[in-house]
Amino acid sequence: MKKINKMRFISIGGILTTITVIFQAAPIFLPAIGLLFSPLSTLPIAIAAFYNISLGLTVFFSSAFILVLVNVQEAIILLFTTGLLGIVLGIFLYRKGLFISILYSSIALSLGMISLTYIIGISAFGDFISFESIPLTLFLYTLFSLIYVSTWNICLRKFINYLIRLNVLTLNPSTKAIEFIHFK
Template sequence: MNKMRFISIGGVLTTLTVSMQSAPVFLPAIGLLLSPLSTLPIAIAALSNISLGLAVFFASALILVLVNVQEAVILLFTTGLLGIVLGTFLYRKGLFVSIFYSSIILSIGMILLTYIVGISAFGDFISVDSIPLTLVSYTLFSLVYVSIWTICLRKFINYLIRINVLSLNSSTKAIEFIHFK
């Protein structure tokens, strides 16, 4: 990927990530439904190129610090981190490896978010006083959530390949954006 395409695609995906992750700040009710979708642009970037995924991840976090620090922290520990791991492993290592590592990373991110940063991942639904219950809840939730994300992302990417927006490079098992003339 040349530098101009890298920057252009990264900018568009960063814009989408920031817009979706900051939605709860500007649209409190609808924004909570849009916020988890910030995983998608980061995952697409990481599917294409791991360094592009990391660039989108960190650029989005930096911009979100200016918008809302709490949303930036949530992106860094959960939704963005999930996008990086999903995008990196989905086509390179396979479905089950992707689900396994993504669920572990999301569980760890949620635990760090809850016990180190002090933002409960589930709000008031789970008491943070009961550590074993919280760990089991986070792990089970992560496994189900990541499984749904992996299946939906794979179907979405296959759809984008079918309509010629993306292509799968079989030698590197990376997704490439098709150049339109």
């Protein structure tokens, strides 16, 4: 894991935490349109975890803490689905490759949705899934996770490559570490 100075860590972490909270809290303040923005809270956490694993975890937990002050349900959803997905994507996509990232991300998202539904009692798909048919629910969660995570992995890889082409990020080929370009 790459060391970064404290000022850069705080600055980047604060910006990415803010973006995460805005996206995750969007359904509260914009009830209909906000549901479209909520899944995007995965992106800043994934970028933070790309850059530095401890930065990703900091953004993840600080976003959850702030969301507890705004809306507890959104904080729980972040912890078990969108945020967890961002952490796993950020850690595995460039470090272990696309297939491993899809596999681990899908497992993490499926387990998060199952925990959210059966332990916490918040259905990941609302009223579309019945609690009586557990095998069907598990199958649908796994199928959805594979498709959703595959899409996220492909789009995130393209987005990171785009940022590299714009010279906002640089990828160190030997360590596969993502670094922000220093602006002077």
